[in-house]
Amino acid sequence: MAPAETGRPRETVAGLRQGCTHREGVPVMTGAPCPAWQLHPGPAVFCSWHLGHRPQFHPLKHGFDEWFGSPNCHFGPYDNKARPNIPVYRDQEMVGRFYEEFPINLKTGEANLTQIYLQEALEFIQRQQAAHRPFFLYWAVDATHAPVYASKPFLGTSQRGRYGDAIRELDDSVGRILRLLRDLSIAENTFVFFTSDNGAALISAPRQGGSNGPFLCGKQTTFEGGMREPAIAWWPGHIPAGQVSHQLGSIMDLFTTSLSLAGLEPPRDRAIDGLDLLPAMLQGRLTDRPIFYYRGNTLMAVTLGQYKAHFWTWTNSWEEFKQGIDFCPGQNVSGVTTHSQEEHTKLPLIFHLGRDPGERFPLSVASIEYLDALRRITPVVQQHQEALVPGQPQLNVCNRAVMNWAPPGCEKLGKCLTPPESVPEKCSWPH
Amino acid sequence: MAPAETGRPRETVAGLRQGCTHREGVPVMTGAPCPAWQLHPGPAVFCSWHLGHRPQFHPLKHGFDEWFGSPNCHFGPYDNKARPNIPVYRDQEMVGRFYEEFPINLKTGEANLTQIYLQEALEFIQRQQAAHRPFFLYWAVDATHAPVYASKPFLGTSQRGRYGDAIRELDDSVGRILRLLRDLSIAENTFVFFTSDNGAALISAPRQGGSNGPFLCGKQTTFEGGMREPAIAWWPGHIPAGQVSHQLGSIMDLFTTSLSLAGLEPPRDRAIDGLDLLPAMLQGRLTDRPIFYYRGNTLMAVTLGQYKAHFWTWTNSWEEFKQGIDFCPGQNVSGVTTHSQEEHTKLPLIFHLGRDPGERFPLSVASIEYLDALRRITPVVQQHQEALVPGQPQLNVCNRAVMNWAPPGCEKLGKCLTPPESVPEKCSWPH
Numbered sequence: 001m002a003p004a005e006t007g008r009p010r011e012t013v014a015g016l017r018q019g020c021t022h023r024e025g026v027p028v029m030t031g032a033p034c035p036a037w038q039l040h041p042g043p044a045v046f047c048s049w050h051l052g053h054r055p056q057f058h059p060l061k062h063g064f065d066e067w068f069g070s071p072n073c074h075f076g077p078y079d080n081k082a083r084p085n086i087p088v089y090r091d092q093e094m095v096g097r098f099y100e101e102f103p104i105n106l107k108t109g110e111a112n113l114t115q116i117y118l119q120e121a122l123e124f125i126q127r128q129q130a131a132h133r134p135f136f137l138y139w140a141v142d143a144t145h146a147p148v149y150a151s152k153p154f155l156g157t158s159q160r161g162r163y164g165d166a167i168r169e170l171d172d173s174v175g176r177i178l179r180l181l182r183d184l185s186i187a188e189n190t191f192v193f194f195t196s197d198n199g200a201a202l203i204s205a206p207r208q209g210g211s212n213g214p215f216l217c218g219k220q221t222t223f224e225g226g227m228r229e230p231a232i233a234w235w236p237g238h239i240p241a242g243q244v245s246h247q248l249g250s251i252m253d254l255f256t257t258s259l260s261l262a263g264l265e266p267p268r269d270r271a272i273d274g275l276d277l278l279p280a281m282l283q284g285r286l287t288d289r290p291i292f293y294y295r296g297n298t299l300m301a302v303t304l305g306q307y308k309a310h311f312w313t314w315t316n317s318w319e320e321f322k323q324g325i326d327f328c329p330g331q332n333v334s335g336v337t338t339h340s341q342e343e344h345t346k347l348p349l350i351f352h353l354g355r356d357p358g359e360r361f362p363l364s365v366a367s368i369e370y371l372d373a374l375r376r377i378t379p380v381v382q383q384h385q386e387a388l389v390p391g392q393p394q395l396n397v398c399n400r401a402v403m404n405w406a407p408p409g410c411e412k413l414g415k416c417l418t419p420p421e422s423v424p425e426k427c428s429w430p431h
Numbered sequence: 432m433a434p435a436e437t438g439r440p441r442e443t444v445a446g447l448r449q450g451c452t453h454r455e456g457v458p459v460m461t462g463a464p465c466p467a468w469q470l471h472p473g474p475a476v477f478c479s480w481h482l483g484h485r486p487q488f489h490p491l492k493h494g495f496d497e498w499f500g501s502p503n504c505h506f507g508p509y510d511n512k513a514r515p516n517i518p519v520y521r522d523q524e525m526v527g528r529f530y531e532e533f534p535i536n537l538k539t540g541e542a543n544l545t546q547i548y549l550q551e552a553l554e555f556i557q558r559q560q561a562a563h564r565p566f567f568l569y570w571a572v573d574a575t576h577a578p579v580y581a582s583k584p585f586l587g588t589s590q591r592g593r594y595g596d597a598i599r600e601l602d603d604s605v606g607r608i609l610r611l612l613r614d615l616s617i618a619e620n621t622f623v624f625f626t627s628d629n630g631a632a633l634i635s636a637p638r639q640g641g642s643n644g645p646f647l648c649g650k651q652t653t654f655e656g657g658m659r660e661p662a663i664a665w666w667p668g669h670i671p672a673g674q675v676s677h678q679l680g681s682i683m684d685l686f687t688t689s690l691s692l693a694g695l696e697p698p699r700d701r702a703i704d705g706l707d708l709l710p711a712m713l714q715g716r717l718t719d720r721p722i723f724y725y726r727g728n729t730l731m732a733v734t735l736g737q738y739k740a741h742f743w744t745w746t747n748s749w750e751e752f753k754q755g756i757d758f759c760p761g762q763n764v765s766g767v768t769t770h771s772q773e774e775h776t777k778l779p780l781i782f783h784l785g786r787d788p789g790e791r792f793p794l795s796v797a798s799i800e801y802l803d804a805l806r807r808i809t810p811v812v813q814q815h816q817e818a819l820v821p822g823q824p825q826l827n828v829c830n831r832a833v834m835n836w837a838p839p840g841c842e843k844l845g846k847c848l849t850p851p852e853s854v855p856e857k858c859s860w861p862h
Contacts (some may be wrong), residue, residue, distance in 0.1 A: 159677070159737060159785035206787040214644045216761070246590070306590060330647070330791035332763035354590035356637040360761035 068120045074098045084404045093409025109162045111149035118173040129184045146208035188237040195231040216359040217328035222293035222300040233281050247280035307373040309348035314341040316431040398427040499551045505529045515835045524840025540593045542580035549604040560615045577639035619668040626662040647790040648759035653724035653731040678711035738804040740779035745772040747862040829858040
């Protein structure tokens with residue numbers, strides 16, 4: 001594998017919450033790395049979808065032609081009474097449930113799921129190639145999400161424990177996908193992008209979670225450890241191998257980039273936040289652009305160039321923290337990793353991410369550097385906020401009755417469960 | 432450059448203190464990366480020496496044939512009254528002093544020193560090659576030690592600030608040394624080893640210090656951030672490119688490894704702690720061995736396999752810490768990064784460095800894993816302590832009179848200073 005790394009892409013979560021939801025079936029981006037796509041129709045998604053589990057949200061209703069996988073993470077096992085186990089779909093219909101037809105041994109960490117997803121991906125690519133059809137594949141395995149799993153040949157093979165085993169299987173699988181593209185002689189017209197949707201979930205570390213290296217905190221925060229992701233773009237013959245780009249990007253850019261690869265313009269009837277990353281990847285051209293970091297409706301922070309300004313700081317509540325839920329284990333930056341929601345909108349905390357990627361040393365508000373940075377950041381944020389059109393809240397109503405009790409296809413399998421009474425409630429999001 | 436990385440070599444400091452000393456001229460290993468050696472006589476050392484500045488300790492008295500550089504770091508500038516500026520030597524005699532004949536602009540960070548050291552190294556190699564002489568070169572530049580410096584072409588070129596500029600110049604210089612070895616067609620019989628003597632000095636971060644990535648704390652501690660180093664071995668045609676070794680090593684191993692390269696046996700009249708790393712580098716053979724971590728005479732910790740046991744924890748004193756001296760900025764692991772010297776000799780804190788390289792999650796003392804690890808570690812430590820022969824303390828006496836007032840050669844330059852009265856005192860080592 002000879003990747004061209006695009007330096008610091010990260011995601012923003014404007015209006016969306018991070019993390020898995022098994023409540024209302026609503027758009028929540030999560031899952032795991034998503035390599036392998038080639039443009040033009042015939043798309044398929046394998047593994048985690050996470051843009052809603054109710055029928056109207058299913059991938060086949062949103063432009064995909066095939067689907068194998070699950071609408072949610074492999075949380076559980078549930079008891080099918082208070083909560084139903086998450087179903088696995090082939091296209092329109094469920095074919096089983098996690099912990100039932102798709103076993104995951106929570107004690108040993110053994111599960112064959114990554115191998116199943118891999119075979120589906122390889123067969124999909126082979127079918128498209130045999131039919132000379134261009135394709136788009138979204139491959140989002142969730143083996144590295146707690147509870148972490150790996151198949152037998154990988155279990156116990158890593159010095160990093162079970163999490164490392166899962167990573168090794170993921171790495172091996174990506175290698176096999178890339179090898180197939182080469183074997184089919186379509187590597188040079190297949191664009192592959194590999195990234196993650198959030199930083200390591202340190203609440204699950206070290207046995208069930210990754211590491212964010214030098215970055216501050218983890219998933220569920222707007223510090224670098226929650227937001228900054230590795231990203232690798234692969235397109236032999238087009239993207240020079242081994243190059244590093246310092247283009248600031250977000251997962252939202254992949255939409256615009258995909259359109260650009262297909263020779264299409266983004267729709268003009270709505271605001272599109274994504275940037276076409278092709279100039280960065282193909283010609284090394286850099287676009288100076290801000291990235292905004294939200295929690296719910298609150299603009300927590302913004303990055304512009306090398307500077308990141310925090311308008312609010314918050315990890316999680318004292319209440320949660322005292323229960324042992326820690327998004328920043330072993331880390332404590334005074335006045336930064338706060339357990340109350342601290343407002344800094346007048347005088348944001350500003351870090352220079354080049355010198356201080358770990359957000360440990362806020363610039364002195366009395367320094368010229370601080371004032372210069374603030375002078376550049378302020379109008380960008382003002383413009384953003386003035387142009388912002390509030391979205392319809394989609395995560396406010398929770399209802400156990402809409403969980404995966406009786407997904408399409410359950411009758412054939414005799415796996416329909418009886419939903420509880422419908423009781424819509426206001427969702428509670430503790431962080 | 433196609434390096435073979437030797438995974439986790441680190442140093443131990445048994446009986447030696449870390450850090451620069453400008454007090455008694457005694458053996459203190461410090462400095463910076465030390466690449467480029469080829470075995471057999473004709474050795475030279477360039478840049479920081481740090482094994483004593485008094486005449487009896489000079490490199491030419493300890494097996495080196497040439498010397499260009501300084502016996503200490505480029506600390507200062509001093510006033511030549513309370514403390515003399517550190518001299519720079521060519522062989523037996525000083526040729527000037529830092530901040531005088533060898534300027535360092537503390538405001539801009541500009542200094543030409545790395546370029547001077549580089550030219551010396553390149554000329555030395557060319558001379559040896561012209562004379563068909565095998566050589567040993569110890570090249571230990573100190574540009575990345577605070578106060579950090581770089582030459583004009585590198586200043587301001589890094590996104591990492593001045594520290595990054597210094598690193599870029601260092602990287603460029605190593606590249607030029609390797610290129611010369613290739614140009615002279617001696618790459619295949621030149622063994623090059625690149626490493627550092629301690630982790631990043633976080634007390635100087637972020638402007639004047641590096642980062643220890645995921646590791647805990649920094650230089651001056653026995654946590655991974657103080658002790659764990661990158662190490663790259665380069666020997667085209669012998670060490671396979673791109674290989675990673677998980678051999679646990681220490682800088683002391685370089686002595687034994689050098690002897691092995693020269694076909695010599697280590698002396699038998701004394702205990703030699705170093706291990707020959709060649710089997711690890713050439714054949715990928717791993718040797719299971721412990722590494723002991725000392726502060727002064729106190730055995731702070733030991734690593735054995737994947738497990739590290741801390742018998743004592745201490746960063747620095749509350750007194751120092753309250754003055755703003757912080758070896759672990761932004762990090763705080765409860766009961767681990769302690770500011771008092773905490774004893775755990777009965778029940779050491781044990782970490783699994785594979786799952787938890789950041790030493791954030793001590794194993795539960797009630798777990799089977801803890802008991803198994805302790806059962807393996809205990810006899811190894813006992814054996815070590817029983818076999819230990821106490822050394823003669825070499826850092827107990829401090830005396831301003833023995834500083835670099837009138838180094839050899841000062842007369843010719845008119846640069847002799849009058850030393851103060853000799854007042855030997857017990858040294859104070861606050862950490």
